[in-house]
Amino acid sequence: FVICGLLYMGTGAFLAEARPQFAAARLLGMFFMFIGFFMVTNPIQRGLATALLVNLQRVTSGVCILLTPALLLHTFHYFPKERPELLRRRWIRIVGYALAPVTMLASIPLPTIGDLIIISVYMLYVLFVPFLFRKEAAPDYRLMNRAVRWTSLVVGALSITFGALIPQLDEGGIPLLGYLVVVLLCIPA
Numbered sequence: 001f002v003i004c005g006l007l008y009m010g011t012g013a014f015l016a017e018a019r020p021q022f023a024a025a026r027l028l029g030m031f032f033m034f035i036g037f038f039m040v041t042n043p044i045q046r047g048l049a050t051a052l053l054v055n056l057q058r059v060t061s062g063v064c065i066l067l068t069p070a071l072l073l074h075t076f077h078y079f080p081k082e083r084p085e086l087l088r089r090r091w092i093r094i095v096g097y098a099l100a101p102v103t104m105l106a107s108i109p110l111p112t113i114g115d116l117i118i119i120s121v122y123m124l125y126v127l128f129v130p131f132l133f134r135k136e137a138a139p140d141y142r143l144m145n146r147a148v149r150w151t152s153l154v155v156g157a158l159s160i161t162f163g164a165l166i167p168q169l170d171e172g173g174i175p176l177l178g179y180l181v182v183v184l185l186c187i188p189a
Contacts, residue, residue, distance in 0.1 A: 005039025008032045024078035031071040034064040066104050069126040070096040076130045080144040085136035092129050099125060
């Protein structure tokens, strides 16, 4: 998981540095950097000697994982092709970024299931808004987006399949979570 996170961070840095003149490359690079940072720092809980470092790790990981949906929504404005119909509506981006701290603050007092509900509502907003304005999208955007959508669906289905099968296959005492890394490595491609 950590190695995959490092690869995500490397992919994000490459995208942002290779084409800094394109907003889509910068936003997608930040998206991969934040996801990669979360994947690198979240599973490792050892070696932190003070409570300050533990809290700093939790806060930075939380901020990264809660800003990724807003970055994803912002990336949808430019990738795979710029969408003027979304760019005209500034409120979409403002609400997306405003929901990140609201989600974080709302999830603190709730139990785990409430946490998941709040984050799910946030993700539904991020995925529903571009869908809502899809009729205004240019025809060439629809063509390009079809390939991106099918790739995302296949990788998502494989990830869910691995996530569901690994607990059943892990009865022999051999940790099989490492095989999920193969699927996660396919996502940036």
